[in-house]
Amino acid sequence: MTSSLALQAEGLAKCYSLWPNDRARLLSALSLGRVRRAQQVQALSGISFELKRGACLALVGDNGAGKSTLLKVLSGNTPPTQGRFRTSGRVAALLELGSGFHPDYTGRENVLMNGVLLGASRREVKARMGEIFEFAELQDVADAPVRTYSSGMAMRLAFASAMGLKPEILLLDEVLAVGDMAFQKRCVDRLFDYRAAGGTLIVSSHSLYDLRQLCDEALWLDHGRMRGFGPATDLTHDYAAHCVGRASSGDPAGAAGPVLAGPHIHQFEWVSGPDNLRAPRVRSGQSLRLRIGWTDPRSELRPLSLGVTLTRQGGTLQAGVATHHDGLQLMGRSGHVELELPDLSLLAGRFTLVAHLLDEHGVHRFHEHALPTDLTVTHSGHDLGLVRLAHQWHAINNGESPSPELSPPTQRRASA
């Protein structure tokens, strides 16, 4: 089954030398490494994993855990100090958007340069030029210098130019959140298309929500070591729990994280609905009940809002409800609420349920917590689309004769 692998890494390690000053580095170079006054920093050690073609791997971990270093090593930008890896050949890395963009050159010239730096041929880049500018929605300014672009426009062009080259393995380092909302949506759509076409993706991001949507596997890095490798939903959940746990246990290193010291959700589980909680499955039209527990460790209490989103597999946000939409707010050190969804009108599909803890206006998101297992909704009717709308049909008699009828097909039923 080796042929279906896109990437194989065995015991990768990366060690950086930190030199006290340039003279120490020069001395070491002149003495051919016999005199060394460098401090060794082990950025990565013992990283081993395999990735199948078409898989999407999320890299999670705190700042400085080695996510960027791993991507740099896998992209071939810098060699590993120990271990080895191999890839199915076509790697493109977006370690930073717009590497190689020069402000004085036009968008077109920069896309060409960026493309050949990523390893494509001039002919190939030129052939895809139109497509790239169309995706970035920058056709009108293709021949203007990049310095006249807004930073968002430059980012859009950078993302479009990298995606336009259709590499087999794509490495993305914290570059998911580019451009405006509409463009972000199209980026994510494009990444789904890329995966559907058999592309392999490795993404590092702090947005666990995005990673959960996009990825099926995750690698958790902690101080350069592998802390976990497994299904993305479980591992991002574990990582989030670890962040929260560290915050409540007063670990000073945890205070840097965005979620940790703030209000968070400590419980999110089924009360009623599915029978089997390991593989929750309900029928369309059934009622659901979920319990959410929250904690607010802040010294000054402020009102909070809770939301629950249901995202259909593939990334469509199917529905979201929130207390602030319903004119309610939460207050207190901690508490529990239950959400009842009577008569679930969703049609068949798999849904990820995530609880969000927000500020009173629903603007800032303090924390999110996903159910460990997706909810499967089944439906036996013939309704079309994504939801079953509550509806009724009425026959109107405008004086036609004989008056039109709206009734069940009794004769056909009789014959059947």
Next chain:
Amino acid sequence: MGGVVPPPMTVPTQISSLGPGCADSASARLGPWSVPARASLARVLGEVWRTPGALLRNRDLVLTCLGRDLSGRFRGTTLGWLWPLVQPALLFIVYGFVFAQLLGLRMPGASAELGASYGLYLFSGALVWSAFAESLTRATTSLVDGRHLIGKLTFPSEVLPLTPVLGGAVTLVFGASVTLAVTALTGLHPLPGTAIAWLPVLLVLGALFTYGVALLCAAAHIHLRDTRELLTCLLTVLMFATPIFWVPSTEVLPSIGPWLGWIEASPLYLLVTGWRGVLMAGQPAEVVGLSVAECCARLLPWSMACAVVGRAAFAALQHGFADEV
């Protein structure tokens, strides 16, 4: 060498293999292992051996960098492509005034109808020198200037110092064409005739020599930022040590005798003299000295040696560049 043992060059294989589609099942096989390797002479020599092939495979990258260098070089300036002619012209005017006018220096064996020859001698020398010096200076800083690329992208970094060298060659061809055109129009000096066929040979040998020195300087500049300043000083010394403005002949400079052997062994002398052999049609022979063919023959070992040594030094340090810049 630094704490990180330089592993083999995995870059070119990855770069060159980025194909047009991602759903190509034929390419699903895993490539060779990328491993950290020991700093061995065999590996470095292997790198040197593979360089021409690697550059050929990455020719699109080389061409794009060159095109960008040439188009961006004089972008926004009013004189534009006249600028490569300005510096040699200025040197020619200043030194011509000082040497010919004030010091009364004359070329031996120059007859009355070759009155403009000393001017051409100065100008052609300055043209070749400024192309060499400028390429080398720009190539030395090319890695540090391109640090945003080296640190984030995966591509063969030996392309970066190559760009200014090729750019210098293009400027030199342009300057030489203008010089020949002016010579032809004014008719003050004989035209080279068939000797012009040596021009590509001189270009290649000169570029190889410059590239070799440039690779060495660029790699050194990453570790020692004094390299650029040192190079500027050295180039000034070399400019006067090479017969750009003076004629290496005891008839003109009686006290030059003991140094002549050293000067004529210098690759820069050979390069400049070779170009003069073409641009001045080798006339007057007492002034130009060696024939073009002889210059090329003597320059060849210099160029090859510099290119190999420079590339080897670069290859030995190359793997640390992404971490060091």
